[in-house]
Amino acid sequence: MKKGIFLWIVAILVGCGSDDNAPPPIPEGAILVFPLENSECTTGQPVNETLSRVTFEWQPSANTDLYTLSVVNLNTNTPQTLTTVATSASLSIEKGAPFSWSVTSTNTDSDLTASSESWLFYNAGSQTTYAPFPAQIIAPKSGQTIIADALSQVTLEWSGADVENDIDVFEVYFSEQNPPLTLLGTLNNDESTMDVGVVSGTTYYWKVITKDAEGNTSDSGVYDFKVL
Structure with a gap:
């Protein structure tokens, strides 16, 4: 009888101790709430002639102790970051400029993080019409080394978006020089891929100019990749 009680106690102790060896919980990505995706944000509080203070909001994510808000001015590629335990944060950002924003979730007991989606928006300014958002390059990633297909292509x-939903065309520039000056083709707003011929061992540079129906334009910036 005593032996049975002893084994029962050992089993309990072992079972309790097993939690100590469990891996730390992995945080989940936050769901963004505001500013809305591909929208014009008109709620910013004026700071001065060029800046307004915008409040960003997101839903709480599981297993998360800290959130890092990242807001990038797409005209200048300048990022601003802020870390908080809350599910909202405010930053002073440029009026009339396009931005992307995202949230990274962190658990202090884990080395792993989780990222939310990245949303685009315009911070309201004095203009009554907005240029399209700069095209977001999907592939190839900048600096990537890739293998061409059987046709050496x-x-x-990329992806495009516009507050007024009036993108007209995408102009694709592509060459071995930086910046690329050769217009490879002009595509309608419902097209966002293009096959290009390449040569092994060569580095290529490319960018996408987005034009809307009112003649406004935006520049994706130059991206490069090397072909094996």
Whole structure:
């Protein structure tokens, strides 16, 4: 009888101790709430002639102790970051400029993090019409080394968005020089891929100019990749 009680106690102790060896909980990505995706944000509080203070909001994510808000001015590629335990934070950002924003979730007991989606928006300014958001390059990633297909081609891929939903065309520039000055083609607003011929061992540079129906334009910036 005593032996049975002893084994029962050992089993309990072992079972309790097993939790100590469990891996730390992995945080989940936050769900963004505001500013809305591909929208014009008109709620910013004026700071001065060029800046307004915008409050960003997101839903709480599981297993998260800290949130890091990242806001990038797409005209200048200048990031601003802020870390908080709350599910909202305010930053002073440029009026009339396009931005992307995202949230990184962190658990202090884990080395792993989780990222939210990245949303685009315009911070309201004095203008009554807005240029399209700069095209977001999907593939190839900048600096990537890739293998061409059997036809010695690589597929360029991007995405476009516009507050007024009036994108007209995408102009794709592609060459071995930086910046690329050769207009490879002009595509309709419902097209966002293009196959290009490439040569092994060569580095290529490319960018996408987005034009809307009112003649406004935006520049994706130059991206590069090397072909094996």
